Every structure is written in structure tokens, then in C-alpha cells.
Amino acid sequence: MRRALSVAVAAAWLIVPGMAAAADWQPNAAMLALYDKAKAEKEVSLWTPAAIEGSWVGAQFAKRFPGITVNLTADLQGATKIIAEARAGRHTVDNWTFAIAGMIEVQKRGLLANEDWAAYGIDPKDTFFDGEAAATHNFVYTSIYSKAAVKPADLPNTWDDFLEPKWTGKLVAQSFLLPRMMGFFAIAWGPERAEKWGRTLIDDRKMLIINGPSEPYLKSGERVMAVGESISLAYQYQDDGLDVAYRNLDLVPAGQFAVTVLKDAPHPNAALLLAAWLSSDEGRSLYEKLIHEADIRPGSKSALAAEIRNGGAKVILEDLNTMERRAKYYEEYSKLVRGQN
Amino acid sequence: MRLDLRGALILGASVVAALYLISAPLLMLLAAAFRGPEDVLPFESDARWSLGNLVAVYSDRALYATVIPNTLIFVAGAVALGFATAFVLAWLTERSDLPLRNAVFALVLFPLLVPGVVVAIAWIFLLGPNAGWVNLALRAILGLEGDGPINIFSMPGMILAQGAALVPFIYLLLTAVFRAMNPALEEAASMAGAPPRAVFWRITLPVLRPGILAPLILATLVALEQFEMPLIIGLPARINVFSTRIYYELNPDTNLPAYGKAAAVALPFLVAGIALLLIYNRLIRRAERFVTVTGKAYRPAPIALGRWKVAALGFVALYLGFAVVLPIAVLLWTSLFGYRQVGGSLLAAVSLDGYRALFASADFEQALRNTFIVAGLSAAIVTLIGAALAWIVLRTRLPGRSALDMLSFLSIGIPSVIAGLAALLLYLSLPIGVYGTVWVLVLAYSYRLAVATRSSRSGLSQLHPELEEAAAVAGAGWLAAARRVVLPLLAPSLLASFVLLFIVGFREFTMPILLQSQDNLVLSVVMWNLMVANKSAEAAALGSLIVICVAPVIVFARRLLTGRLG
Numbered sequence: 056m057r058r059a060l061s062v063a064v065a066a067a068w069l070i071v072p073g074m075a076a077a078a079d080w081q082p083n084a085a086m087l088a089l090y091d092k093a094k095a096e097k098e099v100s101l102w103t104p105a106a107i108e109g110s111w112v113g114a115q116f117a118k119r120f121p122g123i124t125v126n127l128t129a130d131l132q133g134a135t136k137i138i139a140e141a142r143a144g145r146h147t148v149d150n151w152t153f154a155i156a157g158m159i160e161v162q163k164r165g166l167l168a169n170e171d172w173a174a175y176g177i178d179p180k181d182t183f184f185d186g187e188a189a190a191t192h193n194f195v196y197t198s199i200y201s202k203a204a205v206k207p208a209d210l211p212n213t214w215d216d217f218l219e220p221k222w223t224g225k226l227v228a229q230s231f232l233l234p235r236m237m238g239f240f241a242i243a244w245g246p247e248r249a250e251k252w253g254r255t256l257i258d259d260r261k262m263l264i265i266n267g268p269s270e271p272y273l274k275s276g277e278r279v280m281a282v283g284e285s286i287s288l289a290y291q292y293q294d295d296g297l298d299v300a301y302r303n304l305d306l307v308p309a310g311q312f313a314v315t316v317l318k319d320a321p322h323p324n325a326a327l328l329l330a331a332w333l334s335s336d337e338g339r340s341l342y343e344k345l346i347h348e349a350d351i352r353p354g355s356k357s358a359l360a361a362e363i364r365n366g367g368a369k370v371i372l373e374d375l376n377t378m379e380r381r382a383k384y385y386e387e388y389s390k391l392v393r394g395q396n
Numbered sequence: 397m398r399l400d401l402r403g404a405l406i407l408g409a410s411v412v413a414a415l416y417l418i419s420a421p422l423l424m425l426l427a428a429a430f431r432g433p434e435d436v437l438p439f440e441s442d443a444r445w446s447l448g449n450l451v452a453v454y455s456d457r458a459l460y461a462t463v464i465p466n467t468l469i470f471v472a473g474a475v476a477l478g479f480a481t482a483f484v485l486a487w488l489t490e491r492s493d494l495p496l497r498n499a500v501f502a503l504v505l506f507p508l509l510v511p512g513v514v515v516a517i518a519w520i521f522l523l524g525p526n527a528g529w530v531n532l533a534l535r536a537i538l539g540l541e542g543d544g545p546i547n548i549f550s551m552p553g554m555i556l557a558q559g560a561a562l563v564p565f566i567y568l569l570l571t572a573v574f575r576a577m578n579p580a581l582e583e584a585a586s587m588a589g590a591p592p593r594a595v596f597w598r599i600t601l602p603v604l605r606p607g608i609l610a611p612l613i614l615a616t617l618v619a620l621e622q623f624e625m626p627l628i629i630g631l632p633a634r635i636n637v638f639s640t641r642i643y644y645e646l647n648p649d650t651n652l653p654a655y656g657k658a659a660a661v662a663l664p665f666l667v668a669g670i671a672l673l674l675i676y677n678r679l680i681r682r683a684e685r686f687v688t689v690t691g692k693a694y695r696p697a698p699i700a701l702g703r704w705k706v707a708a709l710g711f712v713a714l715y716l717g718f719a720v721v722l723p724i725a726v727l728l729w730t731s732l733f734g735y736r737q738v739g740g741s742l743l744a745a746v747s748l749d750g751y752r753a754l755f756a757s758a759d760f761e762q763a764l765r766n767t768f769i770v771a772g773l774s775a776a777i778v779t780l781i782g783a784a785l786a787w788i789v790l791r792t793r794l795p796g797r798s799a800l801d802m803l804s805f806l807s808i809g810i811p812s813v814i815a816g817l818a819a820l821l822l823y824l825s826l827p828i829g830v831y832g833t834v835w836v837l838v839l840a841y842s843y844r845l846a847v848a849t850r851s852s853r854s855g856l857s858q859l860h861p862e863l864e865e866a867a868a869v870a871g872a873g874w875l876a877a878a879r880r881v882v883l884p885l886l887a888p889s890l891l892a893s894f895v896l897l898f899i900v901g902f903r904e905f906t907m908p909i910l911l912q913s914q915d916n917l918v919l920s921v922v923m924w925n926l927m928v929a930n931k932s933a934e935a936a937a938l939g940s941l942i943v944i945c946v947a948p949v950i951v952f953a954r955r956l957l958t959g960r961l962g
Contacts, residue, residue: 100914106925126914129925135653136820136910138437143824145831147913160435160652224526224543230631263549263632270932271517276527295932296733386648393644394634395458 080337082119085174089331090120092324098124099325101150102133107291108152108312111345116329119337123325134161137317141166146319149326152191152333154310155183156378162187168316168323175331183313183375189334192348193372194310195359196236197301199269199289204279213305214240217282218255226262227269227278234388236283238381239308239371246384253391256282264392273299286359290347303368309351311373403874410784411800417781417843418807424818425666425810428659438655439821449656458636467637470554470626471619477559478619479612481715482566488708490574493698495709501571502951503716506943508564508899510723512624513927514939518723519557519629523548549632558625560719565618565896566611572892573607573854607858610850613672617808617846620665638664646813655817662811670802724943730936750933754941759922764945766834767918770908771901774841779894782848783886786856787878789849791864801849808846815843816910832913840907844900848893855889856882898949902942 082090093099103109106129113125128148130136134157137148141164151161161167167187173179181190198217200210211217217226233253241249256262262282265272269281270292289301314333320326332338339357343349349359352372363370373381390396424438431438432446453459488494489501507515522528525543534545547553581603585595601608623639630640638661645658701708732746754760782804788794789801819840823831830836859882867877883890905920912921919942926935 128912128914130909130912131647132653132910135437138440138652139820139824142437142439142441143821145824147832257634264634266627266631267513267927271520272524275521275524277520277524278526389644393631393640394462394636395644 080335080340082332082335083176086176086328086331089175089324089328093120093322093328094122096322096325097122098126099149099322099329100126100128100147101152101329102128102130102137102148103152104131104133104154104157105129107287107346108348111341112329112333115341115345116332119332120328123328125329134158137161137166138164141319146317146321148317149320149322150314150316150329150333152312152314154194155188155313155373155375156310156382158184158188158313158315159378166318168318168320168327170316170327170330172331172334175327175335177331177334181334183311188313188315189330190339190350190352191312191314191333192339192342193351194312194348195286195351195363196232196239196283196308196310197286197289197303199273199281199284199292199299199301201273201276201279202298202300204276210302211304214252216304217260217280218252220260222260222280224261225279226256226260226282227272227280228256228262228264228282228392229269229284230264230266230389230392232285233264233283234385234392235310236308237388238384239373240306241384241388242377242381243306243369243371246387249384250388250391253388257392270295270297273297286349287347303363303366305368307351307363307368307370309370309372311352312348400874403878406875407784407788410781411788413777414781414785414800414804414845417839418803418810418845420822421810421815421818421843422666422803422806424821425659425662425814428655428814428817429663431656434654434656435652437652438659446656449654449660453657453660459641463636463638463641466551466635467620469551470558470630470635470637471616473551473555474558474562474619475612475615477555478562478615479566481559482563482570482611483608484711485563485715486567486570486574488701488712490571491579491699492701492708494701494705494712500712500716502947503720504567505564505899506720506947507561507723508568508896508903510727510939510943512561512622512903513628514727514936515561515719515723516557516624516628518726519548519553521726522718522722523553525549548629551633551635553633554625554630554635557629558619558622560715561622561625562615562619563715563719566615568892568896569611569614569851569854570608572851572888573604573611575888577603577607577858607854610854613675614808614847614850616672617665617668620668621808621811642811642813655814658811659814662814665811666806670806727936727939727943730932731940733933747933750931750937753931753934754937757922759917760938762915763917763919763922766837766916767902767920768945769834770837770841770918771898771904773838774901775894775897777838777842778845778897779848779852779890781842782845782893783852783856783883783890785845785849786852787882790853790856791861801853804845804849806846807843810843812904812906813910816840816907819907820910831911832915834916836911837908837916837918840911841901841904844897847896847900851889851893851896852886855886859885895949902945 101109101112106127109125109127109129113127116123116125133148133151133153137151138161140146140148151158158167162184167184169186170189172182172186172189177189179186182188183190198211209221237249237253240252244252257264263272263278268288269278269284272278273281273292274297284301286301286303289299292299314330316323316326316330333342339350343357343359347359349355349357351357351360351363351370387396428438429449430445430447431443432448433443434448434452436442485500485504489497489504494500520528522530523546525531525547528546528548531544531546534540538545548557581599582595585599590598621639623643626635626637626640627643630637642658642661645654645661648654731750732748785800785804789797794800819836823836823839830839863881863885864877867881872880903920904918905924908916908918908921909924919938923935923938923942926932926938
């Protein structure tokens with residue numbers, strides 16, 4: 056039985072196109088040469104905004120490139136520490152993964168290394184800041200609901216459906232994520248409509264604004280629908296035993312995550328090897344398989360990208376062109392969400 | 397008592413250490429408030445002196461319309477509730493014949509061990525308007541429809557949660573005060589025919605005043621700085637206070653943390669600290685009035701509660717139920733069941749996976765060791781330096797001792813995040829090799845001299861100098877007199893200070909997260925990482941283990957205190 060299950064899983068792995076590509080993936084000659092140099096460095100330090108982003112990396116990287124230990128540090132304030140360390144001439148960070156918007160301050164101080172990603176098989180369209188970072192995955196915004204408390208017929212199809220009175224006292228949203236998602240909406244809808252939408256949810260629908268995961272609120276029944284969460288979180292909640300599911304609506308905002316090598320990385324070869332691998336087909340596939348954080352940009356072969364395409368939703372991707380506008384919207388909407396206006 | 401060379405050296409070293417440990421974060425706080433522009437960190441070469449942060453913060457209308465009024469109401473309410481509850485509990489356990497006093501002592505302190513985030517979530521489980529257990533029960537009993545009737549997401553809800561959270565902190569300091577007070581005065585008044593109410597207002601309160609003021613002032617400043625309850629309970633109600641304003645400045649939506657603005661917002665903490673210290677000094681100017689421990693031995697006689705015993709036990713049970721049992725139940729429940737819906741047999745649903753995963757983690761063992769080292773060493777350093785400073789302030793005529801006293805007190809006005817940032821900058825720059833190690837945390841934690849100095853000063857103000865003078869006449873040097881006379885009599889205050897600082901250090905989160913490296917992980921950082929990663933069962937398992945690790949400290953301290961004082 057167990058063998059049959061294994062075979063089935065392996066078959067499924069091969070059937071999904073993106074995963075098949077990842078299964079076929081092999082490091083090219085440049086990467087193997089880099090690995091030879093990296094082995095001498097023995098270790099590499101990876102900084103991520105949260106532990107989940109990197110908790111899987113060490114074991115998987117060791118499978119592909121044995122002999123190099125990945126030391127993980129999870130810190131949402133990584134940018135500040137990287138700048139502080141650079142200022143003091145002390146460098147402990149090799150690699151850093153973050154949303155590209157959060158990388159700007161470090162990038163504009165010239166602390167990121169410019170790499171020849173193409174040599175390691177990374178498509179130039181998958182790089183940012185003229186080669187100082189490479190794409191890994193997207194943070195895909197969605198809504199998560201309690202399956203026991205929300206009937207299928209009551210599920211929303213568009214973000215505007217949440218404005219209906221039936222959702223009064225039933226919604227919850229994170230103060231960190233909601234304004235960011237509204238920033239994407241402002242790009243698609245215009246800022247006035249996005250603000251009105253958020254204000255109505257908070258003032259009229261009595262949406263609960265929280266400063267952490269919505270998991271305990273969905274679990275206790277205090278709220279039944281979390282607005283503006285990520286698909287990855289939905290899977291985490293399920294893993295924790297919650298009877299929840301996600302619901303993609305008419306718009307799918309997607310934050311862009313990337314990996315970078317620090318200019319003064321103490322282990323430069325291991326750092327470049329790790330970054331190139333994380334951005335490779337295999338790395339991106341593992342992001343999706345292990346923590347459900349998929350690449351959904353145009354051309355992506357991930358299962359989630361296909362699911363969203365088939366659902367007919369419009370994807371709004373984070374890009375460098377709209378960065379400043381979105382930053383301005385985040386700031387305004389955050390004040391609204393936190394009651395500071 | 398005259399100082400000899402060894403005494404002078406010890407006190408001199410203490411003064412230098414105190415100046416260093418406090419001045420660095422304080423100067424950093426002040427400097428950061430005046431460094432700009434906003435998109436540059438205070439220490440970067442592009443930063444320049446500027447009033448921009450102060451202008452931006454204090455020209456914001458919302459500050460005066462909502463933040464300041466909310467803060468005043470929140471702090472006043474929480475301190476009043478916390479102090480009243482702690483005073484009653486301290487009196488019951490220290491001065492009355494309440495049954496199970498030792499157990500109550502340990503249990504009252506338990507909330508100190510439970511991470512604030514867990515306590516806040518426990519309150520939501522209890523008083524959430526839709527699904528809070530109390531609301532569900534009230535709706536069922538009263539036949540009500542809809543949500544409520546109690547809403548934790550409100551100002552009264554915030555006050556209730558914060559007031560309960562302050563109780564152990566105030567209680568710990570108050571018990572030391574009650575313990576150090578000679579009840580002979582009360583007994584004499586009673587024997588002279590004074591009714592209990594007159595004894596309380598005319599004897600007990602005036603004698604306790606300096607000891608009471610210290611925890612009251614400290615609790616006010618702690619309430620100002622606390623941000624877990626305002627963030628978790630106040631945010632849904634969209635109630636902003638000073639601490640959440642600082643938090644938002646440090647966690648901006650875009651760009652880097654606005655340390656300059658955060659420091660500008662934090663400056664009122666310092667002003668409040670100075671103002672409260674001036675009030676405090678004025679009230680205890682004639683310290684001789686409060687000397688109740690002299691060379692005579694005494695043994696407190698417990699006051700019989702009589703028919704009030706049941707009511708007293710009910711009060712204790714109510715507090716313990718809300719502030720102790722529930723948060724710990726939530727912690728244990730989550731560690732064993734995660735957030736799973738439990739149906740059928742509870743035993744079948746129990747899972748130790750959270751604990752297993754934790755013990756299998758390499759980070760856990762290292763973090764456990766580091767946490768004990770950092771919390772223990774920093775608490776010991778601060779307690780000893782605090783005692784030395786208190787002695788200098790009360791027993792010498794050293795020029796500048798008042799300034800030293802004020803400086804030590806100001807440490808409580810420095811938010812952890814500023815202290816952490818200061819340590820980050822300082823030890824990145826100093827070529828002494830402590831950055832990234834566990835020692836940088838010991839140094840960073842050791843700025844909190846206010847608690848130790850206040851606690852030692854309260855204790856020392858009740859010790860008559862004639863005891864030390866008698867030791868000197870008998871031939872003892874300064875060190876011998878300090879070791880054999882002063883320190884043993886100060887032990888309750890010192891232990892209270894050590895225990896409090898140890899627990900604060902054990903739970904400290906802000907500084908270690910700022911200073912974290914692979915080599916100096918502590919339990920709070922590991923727990924935070926687990927929570928952020930949504931590994932709720934592992935995080936709760938770690939929270940439970942933190943409780944288990946720190947609980948013996950409280951029991952040990954209690955035994956020492958009761959053993960020493962009979």
C-alpha cells in the first residue's frame with residue numbers, strides 16, 4: 056500500500072509540468088565549478104524574513120550540494136542589520152531573501168553583489184535591480200475561510216462581495232497584510248475605490264484587525280473569514296489541523312520575493328551557489344512543494360499558476376515600476392487600518 | 397560608616413559600570429531623536445542633526461487627539477487596577493493568616509512567566525465578542541442574541557488585561573516592602589486602642605509610603621512601555637497609545653524602521669521618568685521617618701482574617717483563575733493539541749509532536765543554555781550594581797549622587813528596542829569581539845538599573861545606619877560590614893530585584909531579536925520564530941517549558957525569603 060502511494064506521488068510529481076522540469080533539473084558546468092570552490096568555504100548564512108521561508112533550505116541544499124552547511128537566521132528587520140553591519144565593517148550575512156520592495160534600502164546603498172545569473176541558467180527576466188537579485192517565488196494574496204462556518208453558496212467571488220452586510224462581524228485581517236493588498240487594489244481600481252473598500256470593511260463590516268496570524272481567531276470561531284492572507288498560510292493552517300480552505304477571487308495580488316548575495320559576503324562562492332540554486336527550477340519547485348509558495352509570474356509552470364489562470368482571475372504582480380506608488384498607498388492605508396488617521 | 401580603599405574601589409567600579417551601561421543607550425536615544433533624514437539610519441554617514449523627527453511626531457494632530465488621551469486613560473486604569481489587586485494580594489500573603497500563602501505567592505507570580513502574547517490571546521479566548529467563553533456562557537444564561545455582551549476589544553478590555561498583567565510585577569515589589577516592615581508599630585497602635593481603619597491610614601500607609609511609591613512609579617512606567625496588550629487587544633479596537641505608536645515607527649510599512657521618530661516618541665518616557673522621580677524624592681525626603689528595622693529583632697505576627705477568610709480566598713481564586721489558570725491552560729492546550737478541533741476522546745487527540753520537534757531542534761539546547769546565562773548574569777550584575785548605587789545615594793555625601801540616582805532611574809524610560817539598537821551599534825563598532833556572542837546580550841540586558849536601585853533603596857531606607865556603624869566600631873571594614881550586615885538584611889529586596897530581573901531577562905525578546913546571531917539565540921527568539929512560522933504547537937511547547945524553567949526560581953526565592961525571615 057505504502058509503495059503504491061509512493062508510486063502515485065512520484066507519478067503526480069512527474070505529471071505536473073513545473074515539477075517535472077524541476078525533477079529533470081541538473082546543475083550546469085558553471086554551477087558545478089562553483090560548487091567545487093564553495094565546498095572549501097563549508098558554510099553559508101542565509102537570512103530570511105521568517106523562519107518558514109528558509110527552514111527547509113538546509114536539508115534540501117545538502118541533498119543537492121553536500122558539505123555546505125546553511126546557517127539560517129529569520130529576521131524581519133534584516134535590512135537594518137545588514138546596513139548596520141556594513142557600516143561597522145562587520146559582515147556576517149551571505150544571502151538574503153526578501154520581497155523586492157523591502158530590498159530597496161539595502162540595494163540603493165550598494166550592498167548587493169551584481170552577479171552573472173545567466174551563467175548559472177537563470178533567465179535575465181527572472182532578475183531584478185540589474186542583476187543584484189533573482190526571483191524565487193510570489194506571495195499570493197487570497198482569503199481563507201472556515202469550511203464549517205461558511206457555506207459554499209455564501210462564498211464570495213469578488214473582493215467587493217465582502218462589502219455585503221452578511222459579512223458584518225465575521226471578517227478578520229492582519230494589519231501588516233491588508234494595507235499591502237489594498238495597495239495592489241489601488242493600482243487596479245484606483246486609490247479612492249481601494250480606500251473606500253477598506254474603510255467600509257473596517258467601519259461597517261466590523262472587520263477585526265489583528266497583528267499576527269488569523270489562525271487562533273478562525274479556530275475559536277471569533278471570525279470565520281480571513282481577508283488578505285496568503286495561500287501558503289492556508290496550507291499551514293490546514294497542517295495545524297484547522298478545517299479551512301482558501302478562495303481566490305477576481306483579483307490575485309502577488310508580492311515578489313527574490314534572493315540576493317551580499318557584496319561583502321564572507322562565503323561568496325557558497326552564497327552565489329545557494330542563490331542560484333534557490334532561483335533555479337529546482338529551488339522554485341521546492342518552494343512550492345514544501346511551503347506552498349509558488350512562482351505565478353507569466354510563463355510559470357507551477358501548479359498554482361495554472362490554477363489561477365484556469366480560474367480566470369486577474370493577477371497583479373509586484374514590480375519595480377509601480378513600487379513608489381504602492382509604497383505611498385501602503386502608508387496611507389496602514390494609517391486607516393490602524394486607526395491613526 | 398567610613399569607606400576604606402576596597403570599598404571605594406568597589407563603589408567606584410559600580411559607578412563607572414552604571415554610567416557606561418545606562419549612558420550608552422540613553423545617549424543613543426537622544427542622538428537618534430535628532431538625526432535625520434527619515435530614509436537614513438541615525439548612524440549612517442549621510443545622517444545629519446535635525447529637528448525633523450520631533451517636528452514630524454509632535455505636529456501630528458492625532459497625537460493630541462487620540463494617542464495622548466488614550467495613553468493616560470490606559471495607564472491610569474491599568475495601574476490603578478493592577479496596584480489595587482497586587483496590594484490586596486501582597487497584604488493577604490504577607491500580613492494575614494490566609495491559608496496556602498506560599499502556594500499563592502508562587503501562583504501570583506506565574507503570569508510573569510507566560511509570554512505576553514499568550515496572555516493576550518487567552519483574554520481573547522475568554523472575552524472575544526463572538527466566541528469568548530464568558531460571552532457564550534452569558535448569552536446562554538441571559539438568553540441574549542448577537543455578539544457580546546462583553547467586548548475585550550475596547551479600552552476597558554485593554555485596562556483589564558494590562559492591569560492583570562501588571563499585578564505580579566507590583567506584587568513582587570510590594571511583598572518585599574511588607575516583609576521589611578516591622579509590625580510592632582501597628583501592634584502598638586492597636587494596643588493603644590486604635591481601630592483597624594485608623595491603624596491602616598495612620599500607621600501602615602505612612603510607613604509603607606516609600607516602598608509603595610517605588611512599585612507604583614515603576615508600574616506606571618512599565619505600563620507606558622508595554623505594547624503586547626495594546627497591540628493585540630487595542631489594535632482591533634483601533635485604540636492607539638504611545639507604545640503602539642513607537643512600535644509602528646519601528647515597523648513601518650515601507651522603508652527602514654524610523655528609529656529617529658521612535659526615539660522622538662520615546663522622549664516623553666524620559667520626561668515622565670524625571671517628573672516621577674522628582675515626586676518620589678520629594679515624598680521620601682525625610683527618610684528617617686520610615687526607618688522601621690533597627691538592631692532589634694522582630695517577627696511579624698499574621699493578622700487573623702476571621703470571617704473574611706472565605707472572601708479573601710475567593711478574591712485570590714478569581715485573580716488566579718483569570719490571570720494564571722487560563723493563560724497556562726491555553727499554553728498547554730496549544731502545545732498538546734495545536735489549533736486542531738478536538739472531537740471525541742481528548743486523550744486520543746493529544747500529540748507530543750510539538751515537544752518532540754522542539755527537542756530535536758539544535759537551536760533549542762543552545763537557546764536554553766544561552767537564556768540561563770544571559771538572564772542570570774545580567775540580573776546578578778544589575779542587582780549588585782543597583783545595591784552599590786543605592787548605598788552611595790543614601791549613605792554618602794558624594795557630589796553628583798542625586799544625578800547618579802536619577803540616571804539609574806532613567807534607565808526604565810529607555811525602551812528595549814532603543815537599548816538593543818544602541819548595543820548593536822556600540823558593539824559592532826567596538827573591537828572587543830563581543831558582537832554576535834552571548835556576552836553582547838549580557839551587556840545589553842544590564843542597563844535596567846532602575847528596578848534594582850529602587851528596590852535596594854527602599855530596603856536600605858528602612859535599615860538604620862547605626863547597624864553599619866556598630867559593625868565599624870566592632871572593627872569591621874566596609875566590605876565586611878556590607879557582606880555581614882547590610883547585604884543579609886537587604887536580602888529580601890535584593891532577591892526580589894534579582895528574581896524580577898531574571899524573569900524579565902528570561903522573557904526578553906526585543907533586544908535578543910535585534911542582536912541575534914547563530915551563536916546567541918535565546919528561547920524567546922526561538923519561540924518568536926516558531927510563532928511567525930505558524931508552528932503553534934512547538935511555540936506553545938516552548939512557552940510551557942519557559943514556565944517550567946522559571947517556576948523553580950520563584951519557589952526557590954520564596955523559600956529563601958521565608959527561611960530567612962521565619
